[in-house]
Amino acid sequence: MAFNDLVKLAHNAVLNVFGVQAESIPALFTPQDYSGPQFINGVISPPPLEEQVIPGSMTGTSVVYFFVRIVDITPQPRIGDKLTLDGVLYNIDKVNIDNQNGAMLHMRKVS
Numbered sequence: 001m002a003f004n005d006l007v008k009l010a011h012n013a014v015l016n017v018f019g020v021q022a023e024s025i026p027a028l029f030t031p032q033d034y035s036g037p038q039f040i041n042g043v044i045s046p047p048p049l050e051e052q053v054i055p056g057s058m059t060g061t062s063v064v065y066f067f068v069r070i071v072d073i074t075p076q077p078r079i080g081d082k083l084t085l086d087g088v089l090y091n092i093d094k095v096n097i098d099n100q101n102g103a104m105l106h107m108r109k110v111s
Contacts, residue, residue, distance in 0.1 A: 025041065027083050031075050043066070044065070062111075063106070065107070068105060070102060090108060094106035
């Protein structure tokens, strides 16, 4: 098994331990640098307490946290980039990068 496969398994194990939905889902990432949209994979984190609906549902949610492997994305996500999940467009408001090549994207629904 390749090293990158082991890292991905470790990320999924950590996500499972902390109760995060570990199933990776595709999203359309549109960077501001006009390099063109691309599909990326990530994991949706549970919504904050004030946001108790599922992203993309009929009522939708305005805040979504999306965990990604930042090293797999070029250019790397930054504030102001856009991400589409299940046909719902979000702005990236914050990018928290960890020291294990992962990042949590904090996003807000475009109204």
